[in-house]
Amino acid sequence: MNRQTKGVLLAAGGASLWGGSGAAAQYLFSTTTISTAWLVAVRLLTAGILLTAIxxxxxPQQVRALTHQRRNLGYLLAFAILGMLNSQLTxxxxVKFSNAPTATVIQYLQPVIIIIWLxxxxxxxxxRIDCISIxxxxxxxxxxxxxGHxxxxxxxxxxxxxGLWCAGAAALYTLLPRPLLEHYDALAVCGxxxxxxxxILTPFLFTIPTPHLSSGDWWLVGYIVVGGTMFSYTMFLQSIRYISPSVTGILSAFEPLVATLLAVTLLGTRMTPAAVVGSLLILLTTFLQAIPLQKVLALFTRQKHHH
Structure with a gap:
């Protein structure tokens, strides 16, 4: 298997596992009394312990530098609270107040928020391409x-x-860790x-009663923690070693695609034609931002002159 194929499979697989966790959460919210704060606390604490241990x-020297240097610790706390906690909870x-496809697609407004902020x-x-995207x-x-009405x-x-708060939180999640990711391993930073x-969310585990879940429900919670968080993160971050960030950006569209397919086929979620059109337009902005337009135009001009 060549590097390009490996990178594509890792990025698409990571995004698909993410999308699956949204559909799993939608099912749990609609069929059990599970609390959002409890589920997010379990997800972040368990995945955090596992990824930090790895x-x-x-x-070990990177973990030490991130936790012992005051400047790094400040960046890490800002990313953890305003980026990680904020984006996961919202x-x-x-998902709870709409459905997995809608929540996942609205989250993809983050490139537009980043454009406006910058x-x-x-x-x-x-x-010009940014204005078109907006x-x-x-x-x-x-x-x-x-x-459409x-x-x-x-x-x-x-x-x-x-949904809109989630998109804003996703933008913070993208921007805040940049100073750390320039010098430290992404797995250590995210873990x-x-x-x-x-x-921070641990008090919810003691104040909110543990939900009464069937064995199947516990398997879904396990999937959200391990498959939808730990494996999806690891796979997506590893993909960047083999393919360009622009390609990983395009392949991240597998997340809403999988969330939609699972929600529509297994959970009976209905998507109106207008919702489908709206979702595709929002995802189009991700493609526009990911495609290196200058290179495409230069290639087109070169071919034109060649002919």
Whole structure:
């Protein structure tokens, strides 16, 4: 198996496992009394312990540097609270109040939020492709939220609130760890951030009664923790060693695709034609941001001159 194929399989597999965890959470929320805070606490604490343990064995000096240097610790705490904890909790709340496909697609508004934030912070107009992305994303959101009708909402205000918050949190999740990821292993950074987030949420494990779950439900909780968090993270981060970030960005579309397929086929979730159009438009912005447009245009111009 060549490097490109290996990278594609790892990225697509990681994104698919992520998408599956959204559908698993939707099933648990609709059939049990499981609490969002309890599920996220279990997910982050368990995955955090496992990934940090792996990092301590693989690169103990990196874990030491991340936890003992004040500057690194400040970045790590900001990422853990504003990025990791924020994005995980709001994503599951969005799933609870809508469904896995909708929550996952709204989360993909994060590139647009990053574009707007960078434009405001750097005080310069976005590129033309960025402006096109913003317009497409807004039209997609309109179709997803209203079903194409100005006088109706297909999403409840609560679902829309948590979905948009989740997109903002996902943007923070992308931007905050950058200073750390330039110098340290991604697995160590994410593992420690999950561990810190899980410790912060630990009180919920004692104040919220443990839900009454069947053996099948516990298997789903186990999948969300191990498959949908630990394996998905590890696979997706490893894929970057073999393929470019732009390709991994495109393959991340497997996440909403799998979430939608599982929710529609197994959970009976209905997607209206307008919701499908809106979802595809929002995902299109991810492709536009991932494709190196300058290289494509240069290649097209070169071929034109050649002919």
């Amino acid at each position: 990092s301590i064995v693989r690169a 994503y599951f709340l969005a 434009a405001l912070s750097q005080r310069q107009w976005p590129r 317009v497409i994303a807004l039209v997609g959101t309109f179709y997803l939220v209203t079903g 100005l006088n109706a909402l297909t999403l409840t205000p609560t679902a829309l609130f948590w 420690l951030a999950m561990l810190v987030s899980g410790i």
